[in-house]
Amino acid sequence: MNSKVEHELQAPLLSLKNVIKQVKTGADNLTILQGLDLQIKHAESLAIVGASGSGKSTLLGIMAGLDQPTSGEVWLNDQPLHQLDEDQRAAVRADGVGFVFQNFQLLPALTALENVRLPLEMSNRYSLKQCQALAKQWLDKVGLSQRVEHYPT
Template sequence: MLVARGLTKEYKSGTQHLTVLDHVSFDVPAGAFVSIVGPSGSGKTTLLGLLAGLDTPSQGSVSLDGVDLNTLDEDARAKLRGEKVGFVFQSFQLIPTLTALENVQVPLELSGTGTVREAATRATDLLTRVGLGDRIHHFPQQLSGGEQQRVALARAFVNEPRILFADEPTGNLDGSTGERIVELLQALNRERGCTIVLVTHDPALAARTQRTIRLRDGVIVEDVFHQHDQPA
């Protein structure tokens, strides 16, 4: 599903060169649940952006579901993301003037998938799946942080992406609420077969995934497969 080869990201600041990622390479098979961990400044979020095609590397390549992102212009990368990629952000990124239902429908409307009624039915089903069937007409400010994150999860899955990228999905949540979000991610990974790659500072969350890739100073220092929940 995902092939990273020699990924390097450098920035110039005057005469100085800052190397955020330094020749990072790994593969992620379809249906895997992978965490990327490391201290602040290790390059985690930069790596996630490169893998998702939100940014371009200084060197190296990313292949997403068999497509080399280096061969695509920005419009083509955006189209690929719309068709195959879901995102969950730490800050939720919900549209405040739209209800939970309307927020989840946005990706379907942008892609032109199905009728308005079909979009509403699909969005309602997913919101019910994440435990918000009775909150679909509430606006983000009427929802708790955990509820907003569950809306964001439903929105990320509504287009049935092949791969989901999550950047600190439990970072703004308390322990019990974060635990519920992790359980939802695990269930959606298991039931939908969606590949998940998430960035986290939380070692307990990382331990719940199938595999943990640890970064330090822009390089992979550890790549561990966990014994639980291994794919068949």
């Protein structure tokens, strides 16, 4: 392995430094996350567990750039999410973040293949032929190649 690739694999994919998230509740502030430090490297797995209301969804939103911390730093692929505006964060997400939703976020009028292909088409990064091929590959990777023409139930 060359040293550049080795360095990239050792460098954090995601880094949170002293992240604080507070929300206003009337006259008071409710602290959801307090002084959180976290580093996730490439190919590393992480499980976020906790009681209902403990800040798991808030943390995931901040990690993905969907939400901003009240203070602290969030770095994703060497991009300072905490310094970017919404459009810039959306561009970073489109390029390097994948979501697996707890609830299905599928369009009921589209087949499995069409639901997977749609965000690829909207990215304007691939030809329609490439979108079709990628969508089929990804469905195959998750064991759904036999359901490409099925609709969500």
